[in-house]
Amino acid sequence: MRQIVLDTETTGISPSDGHRIIEIGCLEIENRRLTGRSFHYYLQPDRDIEEEAIAVHGITNEFLVGKPRFQEIAAELMAFVSGSELIIHNAPFDIGFLDYEYKRLNEGFETIRNVCQVLDTLVLARQKHPAQKNNLDALARRYAVDHRERHYHGALLDAEILADVYLAMTGGQVGLSLHDDVEGEGAGQEMIQRLATDRPRLKVVTANAEELLAHDARLDIIDKAAGGACIWRQLT
Known part of the structure; x- marks a missing residue:
């Protein structure tokens, strides 16, 4: 199945408060390999970005001046993701924003779940690692995925990291350690116990x-x- 790893950055926490998507990043996977095909845009939201959001992703109102609006890339995005399985970390957040953006266009677009399957890697991680931290940073550490020295989140960067995490998380055993979900000091060290000779x-x-x-x-x-x-x- 064709899979699309997707992430967004937004002006705030909830579309019900009128917040908008300001960055969207997608990477294509086929046969468990990144194909090199991607979809990435910064978007003009026609509203101010909350300071709390800027502190997370570093995208400013000034940076988005002159960037396209969602309506200009809506059809291209829908064509890119249609028929795929979307891989998203905390999927209700991103799906909620995408459906809000398409609905406000009033141009007859389908909802995302009507054209795509959705796999929420946060749900998957909680099943595999109960009672552990399962945000993207914690999973990247757990699966030894390169953090690329990031200081801010970004949709395309997070999609890259999520793709690596997803492939590691669903690819079977990635090391000899029986304690791969342990964090902190000693995490990731191989544990070998010799059996008694008698x-x-x-x-x-x-x-x-x-x-x-x-x-x-x-x-x-x-x-x-x-x-x-x-x-x-x-x-x-």
Whole structure:
């Protein structure tokens, strides 16, 4: 399935208060590999950005002067994400803003969930690491994902980090440590414990005659289906 890692930056915390998207960043994944295709815009929101938001993402009102408005990129964005699975950290936040932006255009656009599947990596992280910090910074540390020395958040930068985190989080074991969800001092160190030399020997259970006959019968079926090329027959 084609996947799109998506992140937004906004003027404030809630679209119900009239806040708007000011940056959107998307990266395409196919077959668990970044394809190099991306979608990225800074947007003019036609309203002031809250100081608290500027402290997070560093985007100022002055910087956005002359940038396109959402209506100018709405069709291009919809075409880029349609039919994909969106990978978003804390998806209700970004989906809420996107649906608000499309609804206010009053041009008949579908809601995002009508054209895309959505995978919320925050929900996934909480399932894999209960009672742990699961914000993007914590996950990047846990999975040894490069932070790129960021001082501010940014939609495209966060999408890059989230893509790496998602691939690590869904790719099976990433190290030898049995404590990969431990944070702080000692996190990420490999834990190897040697077994005692005087431990009881493992019990070996061999197949009985009835089980061996059933095994041979199964190999006969496999050998017939493989045209006489059953690898187990060759080994024996």
